[in-house]
Amino acid sequence: MQKPIEKNVYFYKTVADPTFKLFEDNEQIRLYKIFSTVFYKGCITYVYNEENSTHRFEIISFDDSHIFGIYSKEEQSPNPLMQFRIRTTNETESIIPEGDPDKVLEYYTFFLVNFEKGLAATIYNKQASSIDKILQSYFFASNCNMSMIPYCMDNVKEAIKSFKRVSDISYTYNSNIASHEFKTMSELRNFDMEVESLKIKLKISRAGSRLLEDIIKHPSNKFTSFKIKGFSDDAAQQCFDTIKKSFMRTTKIIIGDEPKNNLQAIKNTLLLEISRIVNN
Known part of the structure; x- marks a missing residue:
């Protein structure tokens, strides 16, 4: 049984800026529609290239209440002083096999946007920490304006x-x-x-x-x-x-050697954390 580990969860106020494509007064519907416009093919992987970096948004679940997925960023220059070692034989192998251009190293994290609350939650990963900037840029490249602002508690x-x-x-x-x-x-x-x-x-x-x-x-x-x-x-x-009004929580979440085996638990945790923030 995998033990829960503690991970920082960052929150963002997520707003669909009014555009000529969206006339909805209801913020929840407007937010859902702008995500539907950008991720119009549903639950697949979307690739975005920006400034010599490749980013991917793998959409896992998506309906009129939320969107849940994985954001990943390709590592352009993998550390050459890293390798796999087989403990039983002490043999080693490269992390990325030579002569295999189809394989790349990625850092990734999970994100969830609750349309009703207008809040996004993401598990912090230093190597994939720019999801708010990249997601906004991806929307802009798709002729849609969406803002993600670090969550603040004004009071x-x-x-x-x-x-x-x-x-x-x-x-x-x-x-x-x-x-x-x-x-x-x-x-x-x-x-x-x-x-x-x-x-x-x-x-x-x-x-x-x-x-x-x-x-x-x-x-x-x-x-x-x-x-x-x-x-x-x-x-x-x-x-x-107290100056910037920004708020962050660390929560216990089940992430083992294969986080993708715990997608439902991760999704439920992010939904719960958003609920706790709203009802704080």
């Missing part, structure tokens, strides 16, 4: 209250004040240098009863970012930036 107070426990706080001073704050650090202020950015990270061993209230009241004009990391009531790790 800072409500967002902070969603934390049951805070474990980390990290903040970055803006460029106007970074140098001044650096010079107040006695251990470093005599160093012969100037700084244009200063980031502080605090690991919290104990959080008092007033901490969340203190964060809410703290002035924000000094910072370009002020991130709180911790845990929610359902024990999920989450991160909220």
Whole structure:
């Protein structure tokens, strides 16, 4: 039995921008129709080439409530210092066999768009982390305008209250004040240098009863970012930036050596995470 592992889930507000092709006032219907226009052949794999990179959208399920699929990006320059090894014999073989131009190495991740909620969720993979930009570009190339904006919680107070426990706080001073704050650090202020950015990270061993209230009241004009990391009531790790209003959760999801064997579980997890965000 495969054990659940923790993966970051990123959320995006997804909007079908009005165009001459779409006159629907209902946002859910408009979003469904614009995805139907771009992925008009249904559940197949769509290839998109941009700036010498090849991207693919493999649509797994698609109806008027959601679209679920896999986004993949070809690795243009696979690391030559990687290989497969057979443990029992110690024999090795190349990751991509020589003389086989039809085989390519890809990094991929899963994504789901809930049309009713106007939200997309994707499992973070550093090597395939630009799905929002690539998907928007693919729509634009198909003469459709669709926006994916990192999910924000405008009500800072409500967002902070969603934390049951805070474990980390990290903040970055803006460029106007970074140098001044650096010079107040006695251990470093005599160093012969100037700084244009200063980031502080605090690991919290104990959080008092007033901490969340203190964060809410703290002035924000000094910072370009002020991130709180911790845990929610359902024990999920989450991160909220009080300046950018961006919100991210880490969830436990079953992804083993063959993630595609757990498609339904992954889909259900992404649907559940969107529901939790909306009802937070």
